[in-house]
Amino acid sequence: MALAIFEDRYGGMATHIAFAPGRVNLIGEHTDYSEGLVMPMAIPYGVAVAFRATDGPSRLHSIARGPSKSFSVIEVVPGSRKGWSGYAAGMAWALKDRGHQVKTNIEAVVEANLPIGSGVSSSAALEVAFGLAWKTANGLTLTPLELARLAQHCENKFVGVNCGLMDMAASTLGVAGHALKMDIRSMETEPIPLPPGLVVVLCDTGKSRGLASSHYNLRREEVQRACDGLGVSILREISFDQLEKGKIHLDDVAYRRARHVVTENVRVGSFATALRTENQLEIRRLLNEAHASIRDDFEASCAELDAMAEIANSVSGCWGARMTGGGFGGACVALVTELAVDIFVNTVNEAYVQRFPTMEPRFLICEASDGAEVTQIGT
Ligand code: GLA
Numbered sequence: 001m002a003l004a005i006f007e008d009r010y011g012g013m014a015t016h017i018a019f020a021p022g023r024v025n026l027i028g029e030h031t032d033y034s035e036g037l038v039m040p041m042a043i044p045y046g047v048a049v050a051f052r053a054t055d056g057p058s059r060l061h062s063i064a065r066g067p068s069k070s071f072s073v074i075e076v077v078p079g080s081r082k083g084w085s086g087y088a089a090g091m092a093w094a095l096k097d098r099g100h101q102v103k104t105n106i107e108a109v110v111e112a113n114l115p116i117g118s119g120v121s122s123s124a125a126l127e128v129a130f131g132l133a134w135k136t137a138n139g140l141t142l143t144p145l146e147l148a149r150l151a152q153h154c155e156n157k158f159v160g161v162n163c164g165l166m167d168m169a170a171s172t173l174g175v176a177g178h179a180l181k182m183d184i185r186s187m188e189t190e191p192i193p194l195p196p197g198l199v200v201v202l203c204d205t206g207k208s209r210g211l212a213s214s215h216y217n218l219r220r221e222e223v224q225r226a227c228d229g230l231g232v233s234i235l236r237e238i239s240f241d242q243l244e245k246g247k248i249h250l251d252d253v254a255y256r257r258a259r260h261v262v263t264e265n266v267r268v269g270s271f272a273t274a275l276r277t278e279n280q281l282e283i284r285r286l287l288n289e290a291h292a293s294i295r296d297d298f299e300a301s302c303a304e305l306d307a308m309a310e311i312a313n314s315v316s317g318c319w320g321a322r323m324t325g326g327g328f329g330g331a332c333v334a335l336v337t338e339l340a341v342d343i344f345v346n347t348v349n350e351a352y353v354q355r356f357p358t359m360e361p362r363f364l365i366c367e368a369s370d371g372a373e374v375t376q377i378g379t
Helices: 002-010 084-097 122-137 144-159 166-173 212-230 240-249 252-276 280-297 303-314 338-355
Strands: 016-025 040-054 059-062 105-112 178-183 188-193 198-204 318-324 331-337 362-366 373-376
Touching: 002 040, 002 059, 002 105, 016 122, 016 166, 016 331, 040 122, 040 166, 040 198, 040 362, 059 084, 084 105, 084 122, 084 144, 105 122, 122 144, 122 166, 122 373, 144 166, 166 178, 178 252, 188 252, 198 303, 198 318, 198 338, 212 240, 212 252, 240 252, 252 280, 280 303, 280 318, 303 318, 303 331, 303 338, 331 338, 338 362
Parallel strands: 059 105
Antiparallel strands: 016 040, 016 373, 040 105, 040 178, 178 188, 198 331, 198 362, 318 331
């Protein structure tokens, strides 16, 4: 559809399509900004941008949101754009701010097929897709990791959300059929094959993540407070034993936030082994522990997410479930035996709606997919 609308709006054909996937995180939540371990996977849903270079100003159109005001890449500065086009223009700014030559404008049509507000990183996908568009139009060379870091720079400094690197890195580095065990400190990335016959189901509670970014920033402050009390710059430097020894320097909230991060890093490592050995019991144990930790110690869950995880866990064929993403609304991730998926979705849907009659849950089957790429049209 993006291509037809492109032709309609701008006359002539787009030269390229960039596609960047969203992500689901299997385990390793709220650890990325402590340089910890995460295990997301890219999903087949994401953002596509049909584009071509132009001598005129940049003109962007979103199929869902309509056109945005035209602008010149030369003039883009933080604070100059709000809404979805801020993510697009912000990527041009991020490239320039990191020393890349961005002078060529683009005409573009954006088409997204991922749910907004479910915690599958629609904003990271939008940034990465536009990163590829600016890169291509301006003849730049960037590795997938550099692109991810630029998208994080855009989100932190242009959009103003203080997120970590996980979402963007999952979008650029995804490997089909695999989850990515990433060490955010070294950026060592290990693709872990998903057991055959196992399906990843995103169970969206329907509770929007409205205040998520203010909660998120507060959690970052609390984690920083824990670091200050422990006398380290980042929680990655702390082992569980060191945390227990340093506990006397922390208030209860800071201690529990740190305990979540420190124990979650260990769980990611164990989870990688459990996936590789297809150890169903261990996978279940770790997902349950991860959910309890983010619920009780990190307090980033909510009643809807807790209910969704509990219901999903109780349905046969489910290997385990936990909340995924930033939290405070959004979705759970469940690992489900392929043959049981239809029954799983129906049963969970029914039980959840019974508890939350005004909510409209959604279920998305997510195959682990490759990372973002740009395709030249007609090749
Ligand atoms: C959001 C952020 C990520 C990460 C997760 C929690 O998705 O964008 O950087 O911190 O929350 O794991």
